[in-house]
Amino acid sequence: MNLRIASASKYVLALATLALIFASLSWAADDKDESDINKRIDTSGHVLNEIMATPDKAIPDGIMHDAKCIAVIPSMVKIAFVFGGNHGKGVATCRTSEGWSAPAPITITGGSWGLQLGGQATDLVLVVMTDQGMEHLLSSHFKLGADISAAAGPVGRDATAGTDIKMRAEVLTYSRSRGLFAGIDLSGAAISQDKDETRILFGGQMVPFQDILSGKVPPPAGSESFLAAVTRYSVQAKDQAANTN
Numbered sequence: 001m002n003l004r005i006a007s008a009s010k011y012v013l014a015l016a017t018l019a020l021i022f023a024s025l026s027w028a029a030d031d032k033d034e035s036d037i038n039k040r041i042d043t044s045g046h047v048l049n050e051i052m053a054t055p056d057k058a059i060p061d062g063i064m065h066d067a068k069c070i071a072v073i074p075s076m077v078k079i080a081f082v083f084g085g086n087h088g089k090g091v092a093t094c095r096t097s098e099g100w101s102a103p104a105p106i107t108i109t110g111g112s113w114g115l116q117l118g119g120q121a122t123d124l125v126l127v128v129m130t131d132q133g134m135e136h137l138l139s140s141h142f143k144l145g146a147d148i149s150a151a152a153g154p155v156g157r158d159a160t161a162g163t164d165i166k167m168r169a170e171v172l173t174y175s176r177s178r179g180l181f182a183g184i185d186l187s188g189a190a191i192s193q194d195k196d197e198t199r200i201l202f203g204g205q206m207v208p209f210q211d212i213l214s215g216k217v218p219p220p221a222g223s224e225s226f227l228a229a230v231t232r233y234s235v236q237a238k239d240q241a242a243n244t245n
Helices: 002-052 061-066 131-138 195-201 209-213 224-244
Strands: 069-078 086-096 104-110 122-128 141-143 150-152 171-177 180-183 189-193
Touching (some): 002 069, 002 086, 002 122, 002 171, 002 195, 061 224, 069 104, 086 122, 086 209, 086 224, 104 195, 104 209, 131 209, 150 180
Antiparallel strands (some): 069 086, 069 122, 086 104, 141 189, 171 180
C-alpha cells in the first residue's frame, strides 16, 4: 500500500514539474512576444527618424503634411529564393481629432517586387493620402493595386509630388535598402491586421483595427517613440507649409 502511495506521489510530482516547465516556457514566450512587438514599434520610429534626417532623400514635407495614415514595416524580408514571397511586420497610425492614433500591428505579404528588393532586409514606409485610402486601411485587409491605388512616392523634403501623383494615388510607397531610400512599386502586396500581436500589445485583448486607428483606444506603453516621430514630422511639415504660404 505504501509502495503504491509512494509511486502515485512520484507520478503527481512529475506531472507538477512538467506543468511548471511548460508554464515557464509559455511565460518566456509571452515575454519574448511582448518584447518583439515593443521592439518593432520602437524600430519603426527609428526608421522614420533616419529617413527624415537626410533632407534630399526624405519623404517630402507636402506628403507628410497631407498624410492621413503612416505605416512603417522595418526589416521586411524574402521568405524564399527568387520565386518565393515576401513577408514583413510593422505598425500603422492614422490622424484623429486628438492627434495620431495608437499604433496598430500590421503584416504585409506577397507582391511582385521581390526581385527589386534583392536578398537584403528592407524597410518599407506606406503613406495613405486620401480618405478612401484611410477607409481601406481601417477595413483591416486590402491589396495594393487592386483594392487601393498605390504609387512609388517622390523623394526629397522640398520635392513637389510631381505631376499630380499625390492627388491620384491613395497610398504612396517607399523602400530603404542598402542605404538607398526611394519610391517602390508594391502592387499585389496584401496588408492586414496582425491579430496575434494586437492581442499582445493590448494586454491579451483583441481590439478591432478600426477602433485602434480611429483613436478609440489610448496608445499602449512603449509606443511613445514611434508616435513622437510621426507627430514631429507631420507638425514640421505643417509649419513648413505655413512659412511657405
